[in-house]
Amino acid sequence: MSQPSPLAPTQVPPLPWHAGERTLQERAGVARKMEELGARFVRDHMPEQHRQFFAQLPVVVLGAVDPDGDVWATLRAGRPGFLHSPHDKALAARLPREAADPAERGMEHGDAVGLLGIDLLTRRRNRLNGTIRRDAPAADTAVFEIMVGQSFGNCPQYIQQRNYAFTRDPAAPGAAQPQRMSGLDARARALVAGADTFFVASYVDLPDGTRQVDVSHRGGKPGFVRLDEDGGMTIPDFSGNLFFNTLGNFMANPRAGLVFADFASGELLQMTGSAQVILDSPEIAAFQGAERLWRFMPASVVRREDALPLRWTPEPEGTSPSVELTGDWREAAERLRARPLADTWRPFRVTRLVEESMGIRSLHLEPADGAGLLPHHAGQYLPIRVTAGSPPAPAIRTYTLSSAPADGVYRISIKREGTVSQHLHDHVKVGDIVQARAPAGTFTIDAAAPRPAVLLAAGIGVTPMLAMLRHLVHEGLRTRRTRPAYFFHAARTLPERAFARELGALADSAQGAVQYVRVLSDPRDAEPQQDFDEAGRIDIAMLQRHLPFGDYDFYLCGPGPFMQSLYDGLRALNVADDRIHAEAFGPAALRRRRDNAAQPAAQPAAAPAARPATAPVPVVFTRSGKEARWSPAAGSLLELAEQRGLAPEFGCRNGSCGTCRTRIVQGAVAYAGTPEFEVSDGEALICCAVPAAGDEGTGSMSLQLDL
Structure with a gap:
């Protein structure tokens, strides 16, 4: 040499x-x-x-x-x-x-x-x-x-x-x-x-x-x-x-x-x-x-x-x-032990309860089965199963995780509304066990992206945005490269606003990379500048007062009218559709128009989507041995299963959470609209799926589901 x-x-x-x-x-x-x-x-x-x-x-x-x-x-x-x-x-x-x-x-x-x-x-x-x-x-x-x-x-x-x-x-x-x-x-x-x-x-x-x-x-x-x-x-x-x-x-x-x-x-x-x-x-x-x-x-x-x-x-x-900001091999081994459990209900112990505001409560959850937390992406939700109501009955709900992937705990923050959320507010205490599955959802953020992020949150819609901001700040500290962000946080009154202190501390720790704007639609006795920065509602005019000219990614979460109004206003300013990300869970899904969305230069032709059947289709639930005959009047496959006395698990009934995904043994399914949750080939979201049309465009030969 x-x-x-x-x-x-x-x-x-x-x-x-x-x-x-x-x-x-x-x-x-x-x-x-x-x-x-x-x-x-x-x-x-x-x-x-x-x-x-x-x-x-x-x-x-x-x-x-x-x-x-x-x-x-x-x-x-x-x-x-x-x-x-x-x-x-x-x-x-x-x-x-x-x-x-x-x-x-x-x-x-x-x-x-x-x-x-x-x-x-x-x-x-x-x-x-x-x-x-x-x-x-x-x-x-x-x-x-x-x-x-x-x-x-x-x-x-x-x-x-x-x-x-x-x-x-x-x-x-x-x-x-x-x-x-x-x-x-x-x-x-x-x-x-x-x-x-x-x-x-x-x-x-x-x-x-x-x-x-x-x-x-x-x-x-x-x-x-x-x-x-x-x-x-x-x-x-x-x-x-x-x-x-x-x-x-x-x-x-x-x-x-x-x-x-x-x-x-x-x-x-x-x-x-x-x-x-x-x-x-x-x-x-x-x-x-x-x-x-x-x-x-x-x-x-x-x-x-x-x-x-x-x-x-x-x-x-x-x-x-x-x-x-780093982990250890014990924690890593626990996470690896949890991977095979991703599709199962696991016991989680409530380790802490925090009243975040009037009407919003956080539950901190840690695994109680000896396996670790499955890593999640900031913005995802957690399906949980509890027994609630009168008479008590098992119920499944999905709540957004308000913790970041690096926090080492699942935190769900719940607004008091409905039977299950009231149960979680009034009856759950530290030490109790709730069942949870793996986090899911596609409303997430990339902390390494170069374009500044604008996070727009109203009401309980703050929860995924908080997780995203925690993730941006954590990754910025870890890598010494913080993605710039603007966080607009809207609430009706000061007592109803959650996480303001936590969000302010996050912004301060980001050393100028995060701007936090507090908005109250009904300030009442709140003090300007001390308690809030803007009065009214988040709208395009407010964004223009705070955002310098530039190219942004926008993230929206809140009530349906709030998101739709901001979406329409951003599109009117020629913000491309693919620059506007929104939590589409439940009825808050956006009505999008994609006429001027930035598209890749070349895309492979997508396979044509299956069409819903228009004639009766025999359906077999193979695990239970039950049979049924689906017709367009029967509704979704979930509704058909319930009519035959089955009780499949579900969360949202609109294709958002993935709780109801079921293996297709034979046949094919179709959806009237594209569901938010992505399933692999060979699975169906039965809460919004129906049998697919056959070659003649009417009914398929048969459909078999693993239920």
């Missing part, structure tokens, strides 16, 4: 990304963006602030490749000043040779290395890679320079705050001999299992013959590294700077070196082995905050007791805010 010139820095490619990094950038949809940012953020020199930063550090992380091609990560310490920069293209280090450190063999004159300067107390970090220069290559000198190839800063995400103190002269090596192992023993596994921090080294040999080494920080909740039964480890990859230096290197060269530090004892656990990037797995969705996974299989492990001459102590309240 060709090595870099011993006296020249590693050359920076025209774009500072190699093929492995570009592959992941393209998959993440940021390749074009990173072409621009690469030239701006990845330099061939150190800015002055980086040079000063390195000189203040007591420890540095290094990545090096030994003569066998194995990559190692290590931590080396010295009194602040042991690193200094004689000029902006070189970083000098005074580090005595350490024969016990397996990375030392990759730190000879002319070797390519990676370096990470990190201050755990301030959460600041900067990285560089380059080539080692020793003035006397054959001598056992403690001084060498790294000639800069690439230099760039890193964000403070996922770094746990710690302070340090020296326990001995850093020039004196630890007395303990290194212990070499082929795998992890019980002690090593315990260190890894409890770690909230480790460092990883990787490298790639570029087409021009140069070598590029990287070393980076990884952080998460204690135990975010999963120890697998085969001796390997699985690690979630969270949102970062989108450079993909480490994982991009793995895509090109699956060699990795990891180092775990026992911050209380100074012990280092170094290992080298192979890595695999996982881009498609159910575990990715199950692990909160994970955008992909990677696995590491150690081939050689070195334990070095007392390797570091300093000790760290955690800072009070020093947990990284970014870490708080």
